[in-house]
Amino acid sequence: MAFISSAGVSTPDAAHDEFAGREQLRASSAEFRKDVIEVTDGVFVAVGYSASNVTLIQGEGGSIIVDTAANPVDAAAIIEAFGDRMVRPVRAIVYTHNHPDHSGGASVFAGNDSPEIHSHQILVDSAAEFGRGQRDGGDAFGTTLPDELFINAGTQLEYGRVTPHTREGFLPPNRTFNGEEETIEIAGVGMQFIHTPGESAENIAVWIPRKGVLLPGDDFYKSYPNLSPLRGLRLRSPEKWIASLEKMIPLNAQYLVQGHMRPILGEDSVRQALTLYRDGIKSVLDQTFAGIKRGMRPDELVQEVKLSPELAQSPYLQEYYGSVAWTVRGIYADYVGWFDGNATNIFPLPPVERARKMLDLAGGADEMLARAREAIEAREFQWAAELADHVLVVDTDNLDAKGLKAKALTELGERQVNATARNYYLTSAQFLLKG
Ligand SMILES: [Zn+2]
Structure with a gap:
């Protein structure tokens, strides 16, 4: 390449x-990079002050705040950056969705103003993310990486590293709506809240027709979308995400102010961005379905399903945060299930039994690790990690195996364009080296 x-x-x-x-x-x-950007008359977005953006909409006799940053410390810094552009009282706060980086600083914006607090009803009803126990020491956000290893978290610079998303400033919504949409006027600003499930089931887009401003929450950011995250979540429905983008495209917004990164300005640019996003998701979904129907297994599908050259070049579909391959695996698991169709895998050997037999084949753990060392020298880092794993499954404290696997994971991480993969590789390597 x-x-x-x-x-x-x-x-x-x-x-x-x-x-x-x-x-x-x-x-x-x-x-x-930190900036308060004037999107259009009376609409400002603070980028880079927290893990996610905060948007200020100036109304008659007060302000409207869409999303509230990760915690009270970041929220206070954003209020300072808005300066006299944020006129109190804050008349309303709108949560586009429930993620802690968008909802953790509300109390600071609210102050003593008792604002209306809006969201979709699903935000109130939904259970916390299930997640995965961190037994392998990995962290997709790079929270514990030393500064010299951390680049970014894909859609944000320092997710939880400097000012953690404590959620301590969360205020529960007091105005929710059910169903598809709600039209409302707050402080003289006419707005439409549109239920647009995608990155999260409760995501709403905020549409301000008179200003041509669309806030899509996290249904759009400048990366291939994180449909099937590393951090241990169900597949985010590609079909619902596509449908949500198709609700937004015909609005012909002039300004797209998403929850992360810098806004997109100009009607043609906005339409092109949303359309490319829709096409990217649809292409991966269609190719995966077609492959499944031909009997392909997940490990084969991830080699075959690719974005077209035109889509792959788009600045909005670079795999900084989401990954095409993980989307394919997520779709397979969601639509077809855990079983890949190979009868060998109906009741596979327990990992320790398989590893013992592989070590016997190789001539013992020392021989296996010698092969892993050769693999690293040959720059076959994935293979090296797999060889080291055979030893670690049997002997979890083997220092040589830990060191070789850490080296292989570090090399893999340093070649990644995907921030969450990089962070997971490098954090896992640090975890192995620490003990
Ligand atoms: Zn977000």
């Missing part, structure tokens, strides 16, 4: 190519 620099110059240098993904990820951090 040729590395395309920010100046658009292709360089054939092989060593450079190897880390092109990492450097692209590093360059994407410019999206999160």
Whole structure:
């Protein structure tokens, strides 16, 4: 793959190519630089002050705040950055969705103003994310990585690293709606809340027709969407996400102010961004369904399903946060189930039994680790990690195996364009080295 620099110059240098993904990820951090951006008359968005954006809408006799940052500390910094543009009282707070980075600073924005607090009813009703126990020490957000290893978290710079998303400033909604949409006027600003499930089931888009401003919550950000996250969640329905984008495209918004990164300005740009996003998700879904119907297994599908060259070039579909391959696996598991169709895998050997037999085949743990060392020298880092795992399954404290696996994971992480994969690889490596 040729590395395309920010100046658009292709360089054939092989060593450079190897880390092109990492450097692209590093360059994407410019999206999160601190700024208060005037989107249009009376609409301002604070980018880079917290894990997610906060939008200020100036109304008659007060302000409207859409999303509230990750915690009270960030919220206070954003209020300071808004300065006299944020006129009290805050008349209303709107949560686009329930994620802690969007809902943790509400009490600071509310102050003593007793604002209306709006969301979809699903936000109130939904259970907390199930998640996964962290037995392998991985963290997709890089929360515990040292600064020199951390680049960003895909859609934000320092998710939970500097000011954790404590949720201590969350205020429960006092005005919710059910169903598809609600039309409302707050402080003289006419708005429509549109239920648009995607990144989360309760996500709403906020549409301000007279200003041409659309806030899609987390249904759009400048990365391939995180349909099937590493951090241990169900598949986020690609079909619902597509339908939500199809509700937003015909609005012909002039300004798209999403929950992360810098807004998109101009009607053509907004339409193109939302359409590419819709097409990207649809392409992966359609290809995966077609492959499943041909009898392909998940491990085969991830080799086959790709974005078209046109979609793959889009700045909105780079895999900084979500991944095409994980989407494919998530769709398979959701629509077809856990079983890949290979009878060998109906009742597989227990991991320890398989590992013992593999070590016997290799001539023992030392031989297996010698092969892992060779694999690292041959830059076959995935294979090296797999070989080390055979030893670690049998002997969880084997220091040589831990060191080799940590080396392999570090090399894999340093070649990733995907921030959550990078963070998970590097955090797992640190965990192995610490003990
Ligand atoms: Zn978010």
